[in-house]
Amino acid sequence: MTGVTVKDVLGSLGLGILVILVAVSIFAPQIAPYDPHDTYKPMEHPSSEHLLGTNDVGNDILSEVIYGTRVSLFIAFTVSITAIVIGTALGLIAGYSGGVLGFLIMRIVDIFLTIPRLVLIIVIAAFMPRSIWTIIVVFIIFGWVMTARIVRSEVLTLRSQYYVESARMLGGSDLYILWRHILPNVIPLVVVQFIMEASHVIIAEAGLSFLGLGDPVARSWGTTFHYAFECPNIITSDVWMWWMLPPGLCIVATVLGFTFVGYALEERLNPKLKTVVGMGV
Amino acid sequence: MHYISKLTYYLVIILIILSINFFLPRAMPGDPLAYVLGENPDMPTRMTEEEREMRLAEYGLDKPLLEQYLNYMVGLSRGDLGCSIYYNTPVMDEILVRLKWTLLLTGTSTVIYMLLGIFLGAESAWARGKKKDTGSLITILTVSSFPTFFLGTLLAIFFAANLDLFPLGGARIIGASYANPFEKALDILHHLVLPAATLIIAHIGGTYLLMRNSMLSVLGADYILSARAKGLSERYIMNRHAIKNALLPVVTMAALTVQFMIIGTIFVEKVFAYPGVGNLLYDSVLRRDYPLLQGIFLFIAISVVIANFIADMTYLWLDPRVRDE
Amino acid sequence: MKKQKTVITLVFAALICSAACMAFSVTALAEEDNVAATDGDRIVRSVGGEVGTSDWRYPAPFTFYPRGPGYVRMSMLFDTLTWKDANGVVPALANGWRVSDDGKTWTFYLNKDARWHDGEQFTADDVKFTFDYMKDYEGEFTWFEAIDYVDNVEIVDDYTVIVSLNEPMASFLVDIAGNMPILPEHIWSSVSDPTKFTGDDAVIGTGPMKLVEYNSAEGFYHYEANYDYYNGKLIVDEFITMGVSNAAASLKNGDVDEATFWGSAVDAVNEFVDDDDFEIITGPSFWVLQIIFNCDADKGYPTNNVTFRRAIAYGIDREEIVEQKLHGGGVAANTGILHPDAIWYNPDCEGYAYNVAEANAILDSLGFTEKVDGIRQYPSGAERSGDLKFVLYTTGKYLREGELIQAQLEKIGIKIELTPSDWTTIDSYLRDAEFDMVISGHGGIANPQIMRIPDWPASTYQSEEYTSTFAEQEVTLDFDDRKELVNQLQEMVAEDLPVYTLYHPYIWCVYNPDVLDTWFYTRDGICIGIPIELNKLIFLARYGDANENGKINMQDVTVIERMIMELDEPTDMADANKDETINMLDVTCVELTILGRAPIRCE
8 A cells, every 4th residue: 555655645746846846937037036137246155135146147046046947847848748749640640550651750760769869969969059949959859759659559559459440440530530549548658758758858958058058048957057067166165055056956856756747647547658767868 | 580680770770870970060050161170269260262172172071962971981981980170180099098988987887787776676676565665766766866967066076075085086096106006996996986876876767667667577477476385485586586587678778778878978977077988079069079079979879779789689589579579 | 488587697697797897908908107106206286277178189299289288288398499487588498599680680509408308419400400390391380370481590500500580570589489399300300291290209309398198088298307407407207287177176185286277267266365285376368358340341330330339348347247257357458459467568558448428429429319118229321220239149158248248238228139159150250241249259468469460350350550560560679669569559459449358367376385386477478478377497496486476586597697698609609799799788688588678679
């Protein structure tokens, strides 16, 4: 019994974290004490005016991190939603219609899965102008693959199920069958996949920004961390506590939120599914 | 038959990777010459039209695309990855001198995190549902949520900067004179601890969960039940039967995790200024040394493909069910 | 089935073994020859130069990375004819020198004790060979291009050479004689592809240090003392320049003994102020950050109007940028580009102190009167219309300065669209004059030669007066005359504002004096203006108390003076005295130089 409870606790905990973070990003202008681009005296220690001090150009760090929630979550959700939609569509096509198109899609999937994704992303990002759209596009290009593959194999199983067969025999159109019978069964998988992808994007985007390839204007947590890391006295003084720890812990909290929710959902929705959690970066 | 089709498939993938590498700089906005010559914002240079054309010719960038492509392929077949802008030396040389450090770091970490992951995963599954299982599961899920660079920085702050137990970075004391090789190995090991620990903590989650899942399904299998019925000791069953049988997916995954390991290494080497290929990748991004960047990408991508190929082959050889699928 | 599992176990075991073997073999591979240091040796570890980069390529004359930190790593091994210390030019391979009245003939008296690292004697042949070699391989030596000035080199005897120039060159003593590494003829005469020449032979010079190991992967240079050094007694046995992940932390941990900090790293430097274990010296970086305007007559509207540029100059608060970005670790720039600490600095340039009212008045007078949401509008009939808006390009490095400027200019009704880009792209915009404004920085602003167009990024600036003044100063030998011309150049820049300079960062050297305490900053920078503290003279005993009040004490002057006086060819000197009137003046001149009065003048 304890196992089930723990899972529920973790799931709700994760959900709680995510809800808070989403709320923070939506209400960033109301929550943040300052505009993250306003400048004050640089390198201030925490005080009642600046709860987390100021950074090297005098931006309020707390406000920067709060607005960073917006940037990081925006990238994560935009990428994973788009990637999931594309992946599901391609997976459905590949699984349901099979044939040359299906074969082609699956070959592309295999190739994408074999190429080390983040290394190629780093290389592409180095060639492109630094902006959050660059990051979003590059992540989408590589993000749909896993979903397509999982959806396809599920469709292959479903297609041979008796109710799908009978629906077809009764003359249901392909589109109707896909929509009515297959998609609803694929949705749980897709939801889990969405969570995995979002958590992966959070951590990968942070990594990319840490390497100095993030958007320097719309500062995500990773970018804030990057600037903190570059600060020459970051570890010889206490500065890291208020400049490095907050964005770092935000990344951890988000990933943990996704992981817990994913973990709780996963076995509930599909006990057979074994996704490897925490292998993002 | 299967072997041959697998081989063809991997060759095609390599060809695709090579082509991506070729077309990437040419498809990007901006001056292709800039990608060969690099940039130096601190020493701006002006080129006249003639100089430009001369340079274009020098790098063969004035030729038709197809001819450039062929030249590129011919060069690659000789192991020629081009010349680094910054170092002005063959890209391959720069990679090779750093490779030993990266291999040392990844090799050590892989061995430890695999063993530890298998051990903890097996223990956890064995104690399924108990406090021990839940505790280690939550702990491992939590530490796995740390980005590698964050984890590394925290370890550096605590164990190097504050406690001064380990060096802040580097692979060994530079300019040290050692009394004997043992002392030197110790020094290298001393420098290896924090980067390796970071990689191990960051990667243990995957193996742990896989082993735990695999073990759980094995523990429900008939032969384990019959072993229990025979009255064999729990420890004996676990060691003798369960672990062995649960290992198959983990072994297969080992090769597939190579790419995650390499990516983790980039961050760890950056944080600890460890002189490996990952740090070189970071530097080449910073210096916009495109030929070097591409060379490293190619090197990593092909290593990963080869690792996958070996994994696939092993899997085929080991598991007849896959062969007959 | 059971057999199968055994196989898996075996495979797994093999995997582990192979990985372990790999690890061990690699450890063995890492085995390299080290110089065994004996106890009591003084080993100095330095993170000198630039933070973040420690590898400046192989330190041979044709392979080092052609920027300051690369050059100094080579200069440890190779001496030049002259060199500089905290107060100006000092002798190196040349004990003394003199120049003819027309400034075209330079005679160098060489040091007779100098030997190459391999034991061979250094002679005038090597000097002539080097000049000829540099001319032959001019394109390959990317560090400088001035060798064209040299016509030929004549050997008078084993220790005297005469260098004839095509035209007078004011900066010859520093820019060529104090810059060109002298190569050993017996090695380089057979080298036909110098840029590929590396290895033990390629690093045989006459310098105070010999190369033990250069490691590109780990980014370090390991030198050992050349105890036979002709130029004085060495106090350092081994010297290492290396990279670390965090310079301040490595200093505190004792991993390194000295490190360089720039600009905003003042925060890190401040942590050492109260630390008795460390000492700090501050230097000028000879580096400037500036806004480049598009002055192109056709494409540059409205920045091609000098009055408009002045409005922007008044509208930018440089002090705020220094405070916000550098945290006080620098000074607001001299609008005439050259650094306030440089001998060539013109203090009378227009400064454009921050003045919003003035900026607004100018913009109003230019017709940008109408405002929408606080942003000025182009007057009707102008080349552009709508918001007075500019694209400001910068590399990621100076984005934060860009943000500050953006906010400042908005106060005078100018909208800035900040666009981070890579330098290659920006460079192509500069080349084609397809830009409004660019933020960019460069070093070397102790040396007037940096103001040459188009090396200097203000390539859209067209002024015949500027070009001719620049050309004239290049051939003007008289210090005061040349200074006057250089002053005019600076005034022109300040007046016409092809670029608007923002700030000069400071540079610091934080060091552990117990290990070495001879660190100093070179007058107008090492060689042609390298601002960092890695001057090879720190290894010499006579610089032992160089840091007391930042000057070399008089005893040192006497040493150098004595060296110059003790020229080994008294007859030669006597002869020189007869037909030219400058022999003794020479000594005085160098002496003056040492005293810091006139570093480059010698006539």
